Amino acid sequence: MAGGITDTGELYSPYVGLVYMFNLIVGTGALTMPKAFATAGWLVSLVLIMFLGFMSYMTTTFVMEAMAAANAQLRWKRMEKHKEDDDDEDSSSGVSDSDVLLPDGYERSETRPILSVQRRGSPNVFEITERVEMGQMASMFFNKVGVNLFYFCIIIYLYGDLAIYAAAVPVSLMQVTCSVTGNHSCGVGDGTKYNDTDKCWGPIRRIDAYRIYLAAFTLLLGPFTFFNVQKTKYLQIMTSLMRWIAFIVMIILALIHIGKGEGEGHPPLAQLSGIPNLFGVCVYSFMCQHSLPSLITPISKKQHVNKLVLLDYILILGFYSLLSFTAIYCFRNETLMDMYTLNFTNCNITNIAFIRYFLGLFPVFTISTNFPIIAVTLRNNWKTLFHREGGTYPWVVDRIVFPAITLIPPLVVAVCTHDLESLVGITGAYAGNGIQYIIPAFLAYCSRKDTQLVFGSGTVNNHLSPFRHIFWIWFVLLWSLFCFVFVTANIILSETKL
Numbered sequence: 001m002a003g004g005i006t007d008t009g010e011l012y013s014p015y016v017g018l019v020y021m022f023n024l025i026v027g028t029g030a031l032t033m034p035k036a037f038a039t040a041g042w043l044v045s046l047v048l049i050m051f052l053g054f055m056s057y058m059t060t061t062f063v064m065e066a067m068a069a070a071n072a073q074l075r076w077k078r079m080e081k082h083k084e085d086d087d088d089e090d091s092s093s094g095v096s097d098s099d100v101l102l103p104d105g106y107e108r109s110e111t112r113p114i115l116s117v118q119r120r121g122s123p124n125v126f127e128i129t130e131r132v133e134m135g136q137m138a139s140m141f142f143n144k145v146g147v148n149l150f151y152f153c154i155i156i157y158l159y160g161d162l163a164i165y166a167a168a169v170p171v172s173l174m175q176v177t178c179s180v181t182g183n184h185s186c187g188v189g190d191g192t193k194y195n196d197t198d199k200c201w202g203p204i205r206r207i208d209a210y211r212i213y214l215a216a217f218t219l220l221l222g223p224f225t226f227f228n229v230q231k232t233k234y235l236q237i238m239t240s241l242m243r244w245i246a247f248i249v250m251i252i253l254a255l256i257h258i259g260k261g262e263g264e265g266h267p268p269l270a271q272l273s274g275i276p277n278l279f280g281v282c283v284y285s286f287m288c289q290h291s292l293p294s295l296i297t298p299i300s301k302k303q304h305v306n307k308l309v310l311l312d313y314i315l316i317l318g319f320y321s322l323l324s325f326t327a328i329y330c331f332r333n334e335t336l337m338d339m340y341t342l343n344f345t346n347c348n349i350t351n352i353a354f355i356r357y358f359l360g361l362f363p364v365f366t367i368s369t370n371f372p373i374i375a376v377t378l379r380n381n382w383k384t385l386f387h388r389e390g391g392t393y394p395w396v397v398d399r400i401v402f403p404a405i406t407l408i409p410p411l412v413v414a415v416c417t418h419d420l421e422s423l424v425g426i427t428g429a430y431a432g433n434g435i436q437y438i439i440p441a442f443l444a445y446c447s448r449k450d451t452q453l454v455f456g457s458g459t460v461n462n463h464l465s466p467f468r469h470i471f472w473i474w475f476v477l478l479w480s481l482f483c484f485v486f487v488t489a490n491i492i493l494s495e496t497k498l
Contacts, residue, residue: 010298014308017299021288021312023240024295026319028164028367029285030247032424033320034327035336036281039274042267042328048275049282049320056286057313059440059476061306061465063134063292066440068126068463069447070137075125076454126461131297134290134439135384141446151385153434154290158378160427162410165371167418168339168363170213175342176360178206214414217368222411224372225379225403239366246341246362247323253349254326262348265329276490279483280425283432285320286313290435306466338420339363379406429487437480441473 012020037045132140138150178200196207204212257263288295299305327340337343344350344359379402383393393402417423444465451461465472 011300012298014299014301017295018308018312021295024291025286025288025316029281029424031340032281032338032421033285034324034340035338035421036278037324038267038328038333038336040278041270044270045278048278052282053286053313053317056436057310058467059289059436060309062440062444063289064296065461065463065465066137066443066447067128067132067293068461069451070132070140071128071130072126073454074130126463128297128302131293133293137443141443141450150439151381153431155381157431157435158374159410160431161374163413164423165367166410166414168367168420169217170210171418172339172361172363173213174206174210176345178209210418218411221368221371222407225375225407239369243366246359250344251323251326253344254330257330257349263329264332267328276487277421277425280428283436284424284428287432287436289440375406379403433480433483437476441476445473
């Protein structure tokens with residue numbers, strides 16, 4: 001994500017890629033979706049999630065198209081350099097190889113050489129074989145201002161991610177451990193409303209317990225920000241397995257509860273006040289665009305990759321709907337927790353203590369493994385943003401300053417609030433809006449312009465998005481602007497009422 005070409009890695013089949021994408025998209029955001037469904041109404045929620053799923057699929061195809069265009073330009077650059085070396089002649093174009101990828105806008109169109117032999121008939125020019133991260137694509141297709149705006153957007157999104165993770169773990173620990181004391185031994189999902197000032201253990205209040213867990217979380221996982229960590233294959237398998245066990249168990253328990261006639265949920269048809277937050281949650285829950293280079297490039301056969309991605313989105317949409325509808329009909333609206341797993345610590349749902357504690361503590365295990373990886377990713381993006389060609393950072397700046405500015409802001413946010421629904425909603429509605437809509441739309445537009453300049457107007461990208469008409473790019477940009485204005489206006493009006 002910090003830019004640059006990275007190793008493609010071991011190839012896998014298209015169906016393995018489909019599973020990887022499913023696992024990536026269905027993450028923490030899914031756990032906040034049931035409450036968002038309940039507050040917005042089931043009909044509005046269903047319509048909005050279907051539409052946002054369609055929009056996310058469209059921008060996913062935009063990113064894949066830009067990846068193919070980037071691969072083609074990298075091949076062209078190497079072929080031109082190889083030809084120059086073979087001919088051993090001075091460049092007649094006056095443009096160096098490095099100029100090809102410099103983000104200087106399209107003023108270079110009059111001086112940049114067109115391929116001497118047009119490769120319109122070659123099916124492999126646009127094949128996605130090298131992993132080009134979004135930061136590298138931004139540097140290839142955007143000007144300097146666009147590149148800086150890209151990094152600003154991705155950094156804000158990662159800060160929001162870290163704040164959500166930093167709050168989710170202490171919240172889960174607080175809810176589970178405080179509920180096993182006193183008269184609340186059967187959990188937090190029994191309809192009782194707790195305040196942060198309520199007692200947890202003796203003189204320790206719930207908010208105090210939250211801050212203790214947040215401090216422990218910081219001390220245990222914060223130091224990883226100062227080092228390099230990588231997600232291992234076995235860690236990925238373990239977290240994916242735990243995630244699927246947890247989701248399937250929650251759906252089955254909710255269905256059993258509803259089947260016995262004990263479902264207490266009576267969700268409204270529509271409630272407009274809940275739409276802005278639902279929008280943010282849904283955008284966050286469909287987020288995968290920033291990780292597409294890592295997912296798509298290793299797929300061995302990409303002829304039908306668009307159809308496989310569409311199948312993935314249909315499956316994810318069905319899964320989200322099943323999870324959310326079973327939740328809103330099983331639990332009363334006012335008892336649904338920000339972190340849905342906490343609703344299953346109630347004895348009325350299951351008497352098996354192991355299941356209650358496994359679901360209650362599930363976010364702790366999975367989120368804790370992701371936090372250091374996202375923190376290191378954010379730290380590397382900061383380094384890339386301020387990096388100058390040939391320059392190096394002093395040791396203090398490299399090892400202390402960058403990790404510190406990565407770690408401190410999300411922890412400050414987590415100290416100030418543990419309202420996960422709002423954190424997810426705001427992160428998705430603002431930074432997620434940029435990553436999922438604005439950046440892919442501009443990548444598609446600029447990569448098409450660049451491809452025409454380099455290869456000629458007759459060249460066809462074999463990974464061209466099905467939404468190839470310029471109308472769709474404008475539609476995505478107008479939709480993102482509408483969402484930004486709508487969410488901002490709603491937040492202002494809500495604060496005014498308070």
